[in-house]
Amino acid sequence: MTIREKLLGMLPKGRHAVIGVPFFWMLLFFLLPFAIIIKISFAEADIAIPPYTSLTEWADSQLTVLLNFGNYVLLSEDQLYIAAYLGSLKIALISTVLCLLVGYPMAYAIARSSKQMQPVWLLLIMMPTWTALLIRVYAWMGILSNNGLLNNALLWLGVINEPLQILNTNIAVYIGIVYAYLPFMVLPLYANLVKHDLSLLEAASDLGAKGYTAFWKITVPLSKSGVIAGCMLVFIPVVGEFVIPELLGGPETLMIGKVLWQEFFNNRDWPVAASLAVIMLLILIIPIILFNRNQAGEMEGKA
Amino acid sequence: MKKTKQMLLAAAVGMAVVASVQAEQQxxxxxxxxxxxxxxxxxxxxxxxxxxxxxxxxxxxxxxxxxxxxxxxxxxxxxxxxxxxxxxxxxxxxxxxxxxxxxxxxxxxxxxxxxxxxxxxxxxxxxxxxxxGSIGLGYNVDKVKAVLGDQPIDSWDIIFKPENISKLHECGVALLDSPTEIIPAALHYLGLPADSEKPDDLKQAEALLLTIRPYITYFHSSKYISDLASGNICMAIGYSGDLYQSKSRAEEAGGKVKVAYKIPKEGAGTxxxxxxxxxxxxxxxxxxxxxxxxxxxxxxxxxxxxxxxxxxxxxxxxxxxxxxxxxxxxYPPADVMSKLYTFPDLPAKTQRVMTRSWTKIKSGK
Missing domain, CATH: 3.40.190.10 (Periplasmic binding protein-like II)
Known part of the structure; x- marks a missing residue:
C-alpha cells in the first residue's frame, strides 16, 4: 500500500460520507455558533472590540481560564427575566393553539379537495411568504391602527362609535404571529392528512362511526405527528420572536426577544445577552426532545 | 475551438486590466x-x-x-x-x-x-x-390651549405635574423611548444633577416618571413626528429637528394643525x-x-x-x-444656552439601572 492509498483510506467512504455531510453542517452552523454564545456568556462586559473579556489568558507559561458565572446569577436575581421568559412562553403557547385551531381545518380542507385544486390552495398558503415579513407586519400596522382600515370599516358600518385600540396591544401581537406562522402549521398538517387512507373512514362508517365520531377517533389520532410537527415549527420560533411584538406590541408586551435586545444594545452587555440566549435554548430543548422521542416512537411503530 | 478559448482568455485578461485601472482611478x-x-x-x-x-x-x-x-x-x-x-x-x-x-x-x-x-x-x-439639537416640548398649539387654557407652555411642569399631563392625556402625549435621555430630564427637573449616578437620585427620577406614566400615550423615538403633524397626539418630548420636521409637515398638509417647539425655561438636554x-x-x-x-x-x-x-x-x-x-x-439665546446640559458617557452599572427603571416605568414590571 502506498502512502497515498493509506491516506485515501482514511477518508470516509460512501455511506459515511453521505451521513457526514449533514453532521458537518450541524457542527458548523449550529454547534459552533452555540459554543461561541456559551463562551461569551461566561465572559465579562468590557469597553473594547469585541466588548467582552477573554476567558483564557496565557502568561508566564501559565494558562488561566476565568469563568464568570455572574451573568447567570444576575438573571436569577431579577424577576424581570423570569417574567420575560414566562411572557414569551405564554404568547408562544396561545399563538400555537390559535394557529392549530385555524390551520387544522384549512389543512383538512386542502387535503380533501380535488387533486387539481390542491397545488392551487397550497400556493395560496405560501404566496404571502414571498414578501418580506417586515413589510407584511408594517401592512398590519396600517390595518390595525386607530385610523386604519379595520377601525374605519367598523366605524363606517356603525358597529363601533370610537376606534378600537388594537395596535400596540397583545391582541395585535397575536394577530401578527398567527398570521405570520400559519403556513408553518398548515404545511406539515397537510403533508400528514393527505396520506391518510380514506378506506379507514369507510370502514369506520360501515361499523357505525359517522362523520364527527370518525373524525375524532380516526383522523385526529392519525394526524398526531403532523400536529406535533406543526406545533413545534410555530412554538419554537415564536418564543424568540422579536420583530412582530416590537412593531405591533405595546409597553405591556414583555418577551425575551426584547429583553435580549436591551441587554445587547442598551446595556452593551453582550455576556448577559448571551446567557439569556443560552437559558432560552435550554428551555426550548425540552419540547424538542419530546418531539424527537415521539418521532422515534413513530418510526418504531412503522417498522 | 482553441482560437475561441484564446480569445476568451484575452478578453478576460483585458477586462481584468480595465477593472484594475478603474479601481486605481476611482x-x-x-x-x-x-x-x-x-x-x-x-x-x-x-x-x-x-x-x-x-x-x-x-x-x-x-x-x-x-x-x-x-x-x-x-x-x-x-x-x-x-x-x-x-x-x-x-x-x-x-x-x-x-x-x-x-x-x-x-x-x-x-x-x-x-x-x-x-x-x-x-x-x-x-x-x-x-x-x-435639544430635547424639548413639541406641541399642537390649538389642542393644548383647549385643554390647558392660557397657561404658557414653557416649563417641564407641563409634563411632570400630574394635574397638567392628565389633561394632555385626552389629546395624547408621546415620550422618546430612551431611558438615557428622559431620565436625565426628570433628574434635572427635580433639581438633581442630570448626569447623576447615585442610585437614590435615579430612584427619585423613576418615582417621578411613574407618577406621570398613566397619562403617557406611548413611548417611541420617531413616530411622534407624523402623529403630531396629523393631530393624533398633542404633546411630544422629542428631538428639536424632528419636531421642526413635524411642524413643516403640518404646514405642508394645509396648516390645519399648528405645531410649535419650545426649550423649557429650566433647561434641556442636548x-x-x-x-x-x-x-x-x-x-x-x-x-x-x-x-x-x-x-x-x-x-x-x-x-x-x-x-x-x-x-x-x-x-x-x-x-x-x-x-x-x-x-x-x-438657535437658543445665550441665557437658554447656559441652562442646557449634554449627556455623559455613563458607567455600565448606571446604564443598567436606567434600562431596568425604564422597563419598570413602561411595563410596570
Missing amino acids: RVLKVYHWSDYVAPTTISNFEKKSGIKVVFDVYDSNEVLEAKLLSGGSGYDIVVPSNPFLAKQIKAGVYQKLDKTQLPLWDNLDKDLLHTLEISDPGNQYSIPYMW FFDMVAIPSDSKNVKEAHEFINYLLEPQVMADLTDYLQFPNANQQATALVEESIRTDPGI
Whole structure:
C-alpha cells in the first residue's frame, strides 16, 4: 500500500460520507455558533472590540481560564427575566393553539379537495411568504391602527362609535404571529392528512362511526405527528420572536426577544445577552426532545 | 475551438486590466450615516467636487451603529454617532485620531461648543460636531390651549405635574423611548444633577416618571413626528429637528394643525452628532477630505436650512436663512444656552439601572 492509498483510506467512504455531510453542517452552523454564545456568556462586559473579556489568558507559561458565572446569577436575581421568559412562553403557547385551531381545518380542507385544486390552495398558503415579513407586519400596522382600515370599516358600518385600540396591544401581537406562522402549521398538517387512507373512514362508517365520531377517533389520532410537527415549527420560533411584538406590541408586551435586545444594545452587555440566549435554548430543548422521542416512537411503530 | 478559448482568455485578461485601472482611478468613500440626515445636494456636490464616489448607507439608531463598530471590521470610513456613544467608542479604540493638517477649515468650528464636547472627546482629537439639537416640548398649539387654557407652555411642569399631563392625556402625549435621555430630564427637573449616578437620585427620577406614566400615550423615538403633524397626539418630548420636521409637515398638509417647539425655561438636554473615522478605515485620505468639506460654511448652512438643526460652524451662522437663525428653538439665546446640559458617557452599572427603571416605568414590571 502506498502512502497515498493509506491516506485515501482514511477518508470516509460512501455511506459515511453521505451521513457526514449533514453532521458537518450541524457542527458548523449550529454547534459552533452555540459554543461561541456559551463562551461569551461566561465572559465579562468590557469597553473594547469585541466588548467582552477573554476567558483564557496565557502568561508566564501559565494558562488561566476565568469563568464568570455572574451573568447567570444576575438573571436569577431579577424577576424581570423570569417574567420575560414566562411572557414569551405564554404568547408562544396561545399563538400555537390559535394557529392549530385555524390551520387544522384549512389543512383538512386542502387535503380533501380535488387533486387539481390542491397545488392551487397550497400556493395560496405560501404566496404571502414571498414578501418580506417586515413589510407584511408594517401592512398590519396600517390595518390595525386607530385610523386604519379595520377601525374605519367598523366605524363606517356603525358597529363601533370610537376606534378600537388594537395596535400596540397583545391582541395585535397575536394577530401578527398567527398570521405570520400559519403556513408553518398548515404545511406539515397537510403533508400528514393527505396520506391518510380514506378506506379507514369507510370502514369506520360501515361499523357505525359517522362523520364527527370518525373524525375524532380516526383522523385526529392519525394526524398526531403532523400536529406535533406543526406545533413545534410555530412554538419554537415564536418564543424568540422579536420583530412582530416590537412593531405591533405595546409597553405591556414583555418577551425575551426584547429583553435580549436591551441587554445587547442598551446595556452593551453582550455576556448577559448571551446567557439569556443560552437559558432560552435550554428551555426550548425540552419540547424538542419530546418531539424527537415521539418521532422515534413513530418510526418504531412503522417498522 | 482553441482560437475561441484564446480569445476568451484575452478578453478576460483585458477586462481584468480595465477593472484594475478603474479601481486605481476611482476613489471611494464609505459613509454610514443617520437616515434623513443630509441635504439633497450634500453628497452629490461632494462627489462632483472631489471626484470621490460615495457609498452611502444609513442606520436609525446609535445602538445599531455601535453593535457594528464593536464587532470589529465595520468597513466604513465615516460614521456619525451621538456624543455619549462616541465617548465610549473612543475608549474601546474604535476610532483613529484626526489628522488636523488635512483639515485646513478646522478653525471654522465654534470654540465654546468644542470645549463643551471635550467631555466626550478630550482634546477634540477624534471627531468634529455635525449637527446638534435639544430635547424639548413639541406641541399642537390649538389642542393644548383647549385643554390647558392660557397657561404658557414653557416649563417641564407641563409634563411632570400630574394635574397638567392628565389633561394632555385626552389629546395624547408621546415620550422618546430612551431611558438615557428622559431620565436625565426628570433628574434635572427635580433639581438633581442630570448626569447623576447615585442610585437614590435615579430612584427619585423613576418615582417621578411613574407618577406621570398613566397619562403617557406611548413611548417611541420617531413616530411622534407624523402623529403630531396629523393631530393624533398633542404633546411630544422629542428631538428639536424632528419636531421642526413635524411642524413643516403640518404646514405642508394645509396648516390645519399648528405645531410649535419650545426649550423649557429650566433647561434641556442636548445631543451632538459627531463625525469620526473608524480605526480600520481603508480610505483615510478621502475621509479627511469629506470632513473638511463638512467644515465649509456654505455646506453646513445648507444642511441647517434643510434639517432645521443648528450646526457648530461659526462661519455658517450668517449664511443660514434668517427665519431659522433667529428661531430661539433652533438657535437658543445665550441665557437658554447656559441652562442646557449634554449627556455623559455613563458607567455600565448606571446604564443598567436606567434600562431596568425604564422597563419598570413602561411595563410596570
